[in-house]
Amino acid sequence: MSKRDEILDVTEAMIRLKGYNAVSAREVAKATGIKSSSVHYYFPNKTDMVTAVVERYTENFLQNLGEPSELVNSSGDKYSASEVKARYIAAFRHALIHDKKLCLCAVLGAESGGLPEEVSARTNVFFQSNIKWLVTALESTNDKAESSSQSLESNLKESLTNNAMHILAALEGAMIISQTAGDLSMFDRVANELL
Amino acid sequence: MSKRDEILDVTEAMIRLKGYNAVSAREVAKATGIKSSSVHYYFPNKTDMVTAVVERYTENFLQNLGEPSELVNSSGDKYSASEVKARYIAAFRHALIHDKKLCLCAVLGAESGGLPEEVSARTNVFFQSNIKWLVTALESTNDKAESSSQSLESNLKESLTNNAMHILAALEGAMIISQTAGDLSMFDRVANELL
DNA sequence: AATTGTATATCTACCTATAGATAGACAAAA
DNA sequence: TTTTGTCTATCTATAGGTAGATATACAATT
Numbered sequence: 001m002s003k004r005d006e007i008l009d010v011t012e013a014m015i016r017l018k019g020y021n022a023v024s025a026r027e028v029a030k031a032t033g034i035k036s037s038s039v040h041y042y043f044p045n046k047t048d049m050v051t052a053v054v055e056r057y058t059e060n061f062l063q064n065l066g067e068p069s070e071l072v073n074s075s076g077d078k079y080s081a082s083e084v085k086a087r088y089i090a091a092f093r094h095a096l097i098h099d100k101k102l103c104l105c106a107v108l109g110a111e112s113g114g115l116p117e118e119v120s121a122r123t124n125v126f127f128q129s130n131i132k133w134l135v136t137a138l139e140s141t142n143d144k145a146e147s148s149s150q151s152l153e154s155n156l157k158e159s160l161t162n163n164a165m166h167i168l169a170a171l172e173g174a175m176i177i178s179q180t181a182g183d184l185s186m187f188d189r190v191a192n193e194l195l
Numbered sequence: 196m197s198k199r200d201e202i203l204d205v206t207e208a209m210i211r212l213k214g215y216n217a218v219s220a221r222e223v224a225k226a227t228g229i230k231s232s233s234v235h236y237y238f239p240n241k242t243d244m245v246t247a248v249v250e251r252y253t254e255n256f257l258q259n260l261g262e263p264s265e266l267v268n269s270s271g272d273k274y275s276a277s278e279v280k281a282r283y284i285a286a287f288r289h290a291l292i293h294d295k296k297l298c299l300c301a302v303l304g305a306e307s308g309g310l311p312e313e314v315s316a317r318t319n320v321f322f323q324s325n326i327k328w329l330v331t332a333l334e335s336t337n338d339k340a341e342s343s344s345q346s347l348e349s350n351l352k353e354s355l356t357n358n359a360m361h362i363l364a365a366l367e368g369a370m371i372i373s374q375t376a377g378d379l380s381m382f383d384r385v386a387n388e389l390l
Numbered sequence: 391a392a393t394t395g396t397a398t399a400t401c402t403a404c405c406t407a408t409a410g411a412t413a414g415a416c417a418a419a420a
Numbered sequence: 421t422t423t424t425g426t427c428t429a430t431c432t433a434t435a436g437g438t439a440g441a442t443a444t445a446c447a448a449t450t
Contacts (some may be wrong), residue, residue: 001402003399014225016308017308018216018308019214019305019306019309021213021214021215021216022216024434024435025437026259026434027433034399035400036399036436037400037403037437037439039401040437041398042399044437045436045437046435052291062296082397088325102308105375106305106368106371107306108375109305109375110301110302110305110306110371111214111302112371114217118291120375127375128376128377129385133303144259160386162384162387165372165384165385165388166365166384166388169364169366169368169369169385170361170365172371172372173363173368173369173371174361174366174368175220175361175365176304176307176364176368177360179308180300180315180318181323181447183318186360187354189360190360190398191358192357192363193357194361219409220411221410221411222406229426229427230428232412232413232426232428233425233427235410235411239411240411241410344419344450358450
């Protein structure tokens with residue numbers, strides 16, 4: 001792996017644990033075996049560095065979710081709404097249980113009032129593209145009645161969007177609360193309510 | 196108001212905007228019209244100061260919610276589950292819309308891996324007492340079937356707890372996402388899904 | 391083959407600003 | 421005359437960032 005990628009890895013991990021302002025170039029440098037001035041060789045300033053981290057995180061996250069249109073289960077059938085949600089939940093669950101860290105954008109979003117604009121803008125892109133993914137994936141299922149009460153065509157998309165926002169919000173919140181409580185099972189209890 | 200309370204107010208507001216590590220004694224001092232050494236007169240160190248902020252925030256929040264047993268509507272009837280949830284949502288809505296800030300504990304929870312233990316412990320107390328409040332308030336309503344599918348007595352409480360965690364998580368997440376998006380209406384769209 | 395040039399990646403050394411905190415003077419109030 | 425609240429002055433550590441030396445590798449030039 002390139003040194004640049006190592007730097008991005010370490011920076012991402014540190015932010016996901018402690019937040020933007022708790023991460024310094026010196027710490028990142030120490031963890032990657034170089035000096036802080038060498039970190040500045042790759043990323044002239046902290047804003048650039050964290051912007052790159054958020055962009056990479058968002059790309060990887062969406063790539064891991066896959067194209068909403070290509071979601072088919074083992075029988076080759078289109079996903080049901082429940083299957084879409086389960087797949088989506090699994091992505092967040094992996095971040096929390098496997099990485100033992102929060103979602104990068106939950107952390108940055110919580111600090112967003114004090115971040116460089118470039119960083120908070122990228123954080124928002126993560127949220128918006130997640131909502132879009134969920135809406136698209138849920139739209140292409142058959143059991144559309146699942147999502148809400150309305151059935152007028154014009155309200156269906158809005159209703160799915162509300163549902164998508166709700167799912168994203170609940171998962172981000174559940175990660176924060178269960179991590180703070182030191183009780184990761186709490187995440188699953190919330191996630192089960194969403195299916 | 197006492198200088199001590201002014202300091203707590205300013206510190207709380209700053210953390211809710213930018214996070215723990217973006218707040219300094221000097222900034223707090225400037226905003227309260229004193230010098231940073233005078234801040235240390237009231238709070239020997241930052242951990243003490245923020246611990247006091249979180250404790251006060253939690254007390255005020257619970258006090259504002261009121262005793263779960265005393266929740267009665269204008270007709271003098273016990274609250275329905277929907278009314279309990281609406282009341283709970285209103286407390287978070289006030290923080291976001293009126294104060295124009297996130298929930299203190301959403302911010303601190305997101306940074307919890309890098310906080311002094313005293314602070315993260317108090318943050319967890321906020322979450323746990325909120326869950327307890329919600330469970331108690333929902334328990335004392337009549338329409339218990341609302342919350343989930345199980346009906347065995349032993350599972351009822353667990354089911355209510357899951358529901359409470361879910362509501363808390365969704366509200367905390369919704370605050371973060373809508374604040375980052377600069378679109379506070381998103382909060383209401385998520386909140387409506389919870390009723 | 392030896393030499394030179396250039397890009398890449400790293401270092402040491404340093405600068406300025408700020409963070410958290412302390413010591414001790416001073417003034418007003420109780 | 422002790423307590424309360426504030427100040428000035430200062431310390432040490434760290435943050436973010438820059439300048440400029442150095443080393444290495446690879447290519448082009450003679």
